[in-house]
Amino acid sequence: MKRTFLLLLAAVITIFSGCKKNSAVPLGDNANSTPAAKKLTIAFLPKSKGNAYFVSCAKGAQRAADELGDKLIIDGPTDPDPARQNEIVENWITLGVDVIAAACENKEGISTALRKAQAKGIKVITYDADALPDARSFFVNQATPQGIGYSLMDEAARLCESNGEFAVITGSLTAENQVEWRKYVEERRAAAYPDMKNVSVQACDDLKDKAQSEATALMGAYPNLKLILSTTSLGVPGAAEAIKQAGKTGVVKNIGLGLPSENKRYVHDGVTQSVILWKTEDLGYLTVYAADALARSTLKPGDRTFRAGSLGEFQIEGDNIMLGKPFTFNKDNIDQFDF
Amino acid sequence: MNMDKHGSKNFLLRHETILFVALVAEWIFFDAVGHNFGTYDNSCDILRHSCEIGLLALAMTPIILTGGIDLSVGSLLGLCAILFGKFWRDAGMPIPVAAVCTIGIGALAGGFNASLIAWLRLPPLIVTLGTFSLFRGLAEAITHGVDTFTDFPNSFLFLGQERWLGIPSQAPIFIFAAIFFWLLVHRTTFGRSFRAIGFSPEGTRFAGLPVARRVAMVYVLAGIVSAIAAIIYTARLGQAKADAGTGYELFAITAVVLGGTSIFGGIGSIHGTVLGVAAIAVLHSGIAHALLPGEMAGMLTGVLLILALAGSILPKMISGLCARKSAPRLAKQIS
Amino acid sequence: MKKYFRELSVAATLAILLLALAIFAPPFFQPQPLLSLVTREAPTLVVACGMALVIICRQIDISVGSMFAMCSVCAGLFAAMHWPLALVAAASVLIGAMFGAFNGALVAGLGLPSIVVTLATMVTWREGLRWLRQGVWVDLPNGVQWFGLPQMAGQWTLAVFALAILIFLALAMKYLSAGRFIYAVGSDAEAARLAGIRPRLTTFLVFVFLGALVGFAATMNMAQSPQVDPNSGTGLELKVIAAVVVGGVAISGGRGNLWGVFAGLLLLACISPAVTYLHIEAFWGKAMQGAIILLAVVADGLRGRKIFNHG
Numbered sequence: 001m002k003r004t005f006l007l008l009l010a011a012v013i014t015i016f017s018g019c020k021k022n023s024a025v026p027l028g029d030n031a032n033s034t035p036a037a038k039k040l041t042i043a044f045l046p047k048s049k050g051n052a053y054f055v056s057c058a059k060g061a062q063r064a065a066d067e068l069g070d071k072l073i074i075d076g077p078t079d080p081d082p083a084r085q086n087e088i089v090e091n092w093i094t095l096g097v098d099v100i101a102a103a104c105e106n107k108e109g110i111s112t113a114l115r116k117a118q119a120k121g122i123k124v125i126t127y128d129a130d131a132l133p134d135a136r137s138f139f140v141n142q143a144t145p146q147g148i149g150y151s152l153m154d155e156a157a158r159l160c161e162s163n164g165e166f167a168v169i170t171g172s173l174t175a176e177n178q179v180e181w182r183k184y185v186e187e188r189r190a191a192a193y194p195d196m197k198n199v200s201v202q203a204c205d206d207l208k209d210k211a212q213s214e215a216t217a218l219m220g221a222y223p224n225l226k227l228i229l230s231t232t233s234l235g236v237p238g239a240a241e242a243i244k245q246a247g248k249t250g251v252v253k254n255i256g257l258g259l260p261s262e263n264k265r266y267v268h269d270g271v272t273q274s275v276i277l278w279k280t281e282d283l284g285y286l287t288v289y290a291a292d293a294l295a296r297s298t299l300k301p302g303d304r305t306f307r308a309g310s311l312g313e314f315q316i317e318g319d320n321i322m323l324g325k326p327f328t329f330n331k332d333n334i335d336q337f338d339f
Numbered sequence: 340m341n342m343d344k345h346g347s348k349n350f351l352l353r354h355e356t357i358l359f360v361a362l363v364a365e366w367i368f369f370d371a372v373g374h375n376f377g378t379y380d381n382s383c384d385i386l387r388h389s390c391e392i393g394l395l396a397l398a399m400t401p402i403i404l405t406g407g408i409d410l411s412v413g414s415l416l417g418l419c420a421i422l423f424g425k426f427w428r429d430a431g432m433p434i435p436v437a438a439v440c441t442i443g444i445g446a447l448a449g450g451f452n453a454s455l456i457a458w459l460r461l462p463p464l465i466v467t468l469g470t471f472s473l474f475r476g477l478a479e480a481i482t483h484g485v486d487t488f489t490d491f492p493n494s495f496l497f498l499g500q501e502r503w504l505g506i507p508s509q510a511p512i513f514i515f516a517a518i519f520f521w522l523l524v525h526r527t528t529f530g531r532s533f534r535a536i537g538f539s540p541e542g543t544r545f546a547g548l549p550v551a552r553r554v555a556m557v558y559v560l561a562g563i564v565s566a567i568a569a570i571i572y573t574a575r576l577g578q579a580k581a582d583a584g585t586g587y588e589l590f591a592i593t594a595v596v597l598g599g600t601s602i603f604g605g606i607g608s609i610h611g612t613v614l615g616v617a618a619i620a621v622l623h624s625g626i627a628h629a630l631l632p633g634e635m636a637g638m639l640t641g642v643l644l645i646l647a648l649a650g651s652i653l654p655k656m657i658s659g660l661c662a663r664k665s666a667p668r669l670a671k672q673i674s
Numbered sequence: 675m676k677k678y679f680r681e682l683s684v685a686a687t688l689a690i691l692l693l694a695l696a697i698f699a700p701p702f703f704q705p706q707p708l709l710s711l712v713t714r715e716a717p718t719l720v721v722a723c724g725m726a727l728v729i730i731c732r733q734i735d736i737s738v739g740s741m742f743a744m745c746s747v748c749a750g751l752f753a754a755m756h757w758p759l760a761l762v763a764a765a766s767v768l769i770g771a772m773f774g775a776f777n778g779a780l781v782a783g784l785g786l787p788s789i790v791v792t793l794a795t796m797v798t799w800r801e802g803l804r805w806l807r808q809g810v811w812v813d814l815p816n817g818v819q820w821f822g823l824p825q826m827a828g829q830w831t832l833a834v835f836a837l838a839i840l841i842f843l844a845l846a847m848k849y850l851s852a853g854r855f856i857y858a859v860g861s862d863a864e865a866a867r868l869a870g871i872r873p874r875l876t877t878f879l880v881f882v883f884l885g886a887l888v889g890f891a892a893t894m895n896m897a898q899s900p901q902v903d904p905n906s907g908t909g910l911e912l913k914v915i916a917a918v919v920v921g922g923v924a925i926s927g928g929r930g931n932l933w934g935v936f937a938g939l940l941l942l943a944c945i946s947p948a949v950t951y952l953h954i955e956a957f958w959g960k961a962m963q964g965a966i967i968l969l970a971v972v973a974d975g976l977r978g979r980k981i982f983n984h985g
Binding site: 649 | 734780784785786787789790791793794795796797798800801802804805912915916919924925926955956957958959960961962963964965967968971972974975976
């Protein structure tokens with residue numbers, strides 16, 4: 001026992017004393033290049049790694065990084081534990097990246113880590129889902145949560161002629177941005193469409209198959225259901241399949257947030273009426289351009305507009321860089337997109 | 340103990356020693372390959388990230404020693420985290436009082452597991468499978484899935500995020516817990532009874548030991564430790580949510596088994612568990628610093644686990660082979 | 675009667691739940707949603723049958739979820755390459771059997787504890803698949819869904835497949851000597867060995883069989899929608915183990931039968947839709963599931979204690 005203990009103690013002391021002091025050793029070798037031409041390391045954090053939505057964002061991000069000549073690191077949690085994103089950010093801090101672009105699963109939780117990054121001189125920008133304002137310099141906003149929530153509710157009301165029952169399928173009950181979108185859906189409903197009733201909110205744990213089961217149960221439990229609204233991209237195809245199998249195509253309308261590629265089939269079959277999203281690749285592209293500009297100080301707080309490569313100019317409202325408005329994909333235009 | 344009789348040769352072949360060597364090799368490898376891996380800041384980060392899992396693994400070790408298992412520790416962490424938030428925010432308790440109440444709840448929950456396992460003698464796997472769902476479900480129900488608790492005072496967040504005397508503030512808690520469990524398992528009669536129960540619960544009962552009480556003790560301890568881990572987790576994140584600690588139980592079990600504790604019970608050590616936690620934490624950090632894909636960490640953990648298991652049965656296989664070789668000689672001696 | 679106490683009590687609980695639904699939510703019993711529910715759960719039933727065999731053999735396999743995902747994606751990719759469906763199914767079964775064989779070799783061959791081995795393989799396959807697919811779905815060509823049959827026929831086909839497997843295995847476990855061997859090895863491997871059974875071979879084959887069933891279940895799942903989600907199968911192991919255990923199979927091996935597993939699976943599968951139909955808030959679902967598992971096990975324990983005290 002004594003031997004083990006002494007050995008352990010010796011090892012711990014060796015390891016800790018052998019540690020180099022963290023001398024902000026940045027990645028890449030830029031000793032000789034001028035500051036403006038320095039190759040930056042941009043760390044890109046999706047909400048979860050295996051999610052097709054973020055894969056699409058990452059594609060745009062990689063394109064931007066290649067155009068700018070920067071190094072892009074993409075890493076994200078593969079399981080739902082809220083602490084994972086923090087750990088990844090903290091690893092990046094010790095790695096010494098130049099700027100972090102994060103889609104935040106937990107607003108307050110991640111801000112803890114992002115503030116630390118800022119304290120170490122790493123620039124922080126958020127996209128898709130924001131952190132607390134003091135933890136980042138800018139938020140690349142594809143559409144405000146209010147815009148998303150209102151668009152969903154407006155589309156739902158349009159399809160239901162402003163009256164009737166509808167149900168919501170969400171990814172998980174705890175995902176904060178979905179909670180926010182639901183809040184705005186409800187706000188819009190109460191203000192503009194009081195004759196519409198939200199009868200139920202079910203979670204599908206971001207699994208298409210579970211969304212299908214939930215939708216089947218919803219249609220059975222609420223026979224007067226007119227529409228199913230999904231705030232997760234996994235919900236729309238799942239609900240569509242359920243509607244199709246129940247033989248209620250056209251009777252129960254199906255809308256939600258989703259990728260055009262996953263929903264083309266159902267939109268053409270008339271099962272899904274519309275899918276709302278934004279150009280995810282553009283979101284990633286814009287984010288990386290903004291991150292790069294932020295790190296090089298060409299993008300500063302107080303700027304009104306920002307130019308991002310081949311995409312052109314974007315408005316900045318306060319500290320939100322606006323990608324634009326949510327886009328509605330339907331039968332008429334869905335074939336034009338391949339993401 | 341074997342070590343004293345057979346000296347250094349046995350010591351070198353012990354599971355913990357091999358794991359220790361592997362850990363050092365891992366460290367050296369990632370230090371060379373990774374960027375800024377071997378720095379003091381990163382070591383502190385590794386320590387900070389592995390505190391909660393480490394606590395759970397420490398509590399899991401005596402449970403597995405008794406031949407049981409506890410799949411509910413991760414869910415209990417989530418439940419305790421949101422209850423802590425609720426006590427503080429909605430019931431207006433000061434942080435220390437809320438912490439004590441949370442630990443009380445953790446003990447109660449552990450007691451619930453204990454009553455079913457120790458007194459009703461139900462299989463631990465199933466009971467904790469049920470409480471795995473039940474605790475998480477209660478956490479979701481109490482918060483309606485959406486409620487989170489934030490804006491904790493800075494004095495509390497210090498526990499999870501800052502450094503105290505140069506090391507992460509939660510480290511002393513972990514070190515204290517490690518020492519406590521080490522003493523409990525290796526230096527008290529309780530610890531010996533855990534092993535005995537793991538080897539043979541009936542035999543231990545006939546030997547006069549209060550098996551039910553000892554088994555109950557380890558599950559209640561796990562409940563208390565989960566609550567403490569929940570408080571540290573909340574301080575580290577600055578937020579309490581219902582899905583806190585998802586997946587932690589498997590991580591803890593992996594660390595315990597990696598450390599040489601047999602899942603069947605009876606054999607194992609706390610220092611092995613600590614090494615196991617360290618090995619996994621270093622692996623995850625190293626992969627991130629080497630800019631390799633995160634999934635690789637998971638895959639390598641699986642491979643490491645199988646190697647560790649295979650390695651632990653090697654001595655048995657070797658001695659089995661030797662025994663078979665010497666059997667004819669013995670037979671000659673007897674006849 | 676006493677011998678089947680557990681199975682009957684699970685069936686009774688299921689009956690009570692169905693009664694509550696009949697009174698408070700009669701729409702639950704409409705034919706089309708019910709058929710959809712049954713079809714959705716058919717692959718899970720197949721996996722549960724395999725898992726029951728493994729648990730009766732005193733082992734466990736928590737990697738079934740990851741195996742299921744792997745087989746689903748492989749089956750989807752083969753189908754997307756326009757292989758004939760029979761070949762796709764065969765390939766999926768073969769791949770599942772290979773994974774099962776890997777687990778079995780480590781458990782039976784090296785004597786490693788099954789829970790840890792399958793924990794390791796679960797993590798490894800899951801992370802490996804995530805890395806390879808990066809969450810991208812597999813688009814299936816037309817004609818794969820429902821095996822190219824009209825929807826109702828396809829759903830009935832899948833349901834019948836699952837029930838056929840259940841009935842075949844339930845009878846096999848009772849009347850075939852191979853089934854008896856599994857019970858024997860599960861109750862006492864050493865005694866079985868002395869009786870002439872080969873416990874290591876039996877254990878190995880049981881894992882292979884579970885893998886094969888998982889592969890088949892993956893094909894059944896693939897045939898239900900036009901796309902394959904690589905995250906399918908998440909949480910499958912917990913669902914299946916819970917169903918098996920609630921259905922009366924002892925985790926210590928040697929006891930239990932597949933009819934109980936069937937009842938257990940139906941009970942657990944009905945909880946989630948019941949929550950929706952009874953207009954209960956969604957966040958109570960998990961708590962209810964945990965409570966039911968505990969109730970089932972506690973009832974067993976109390977009954978066992980009574981017998982122990984009186985016997």
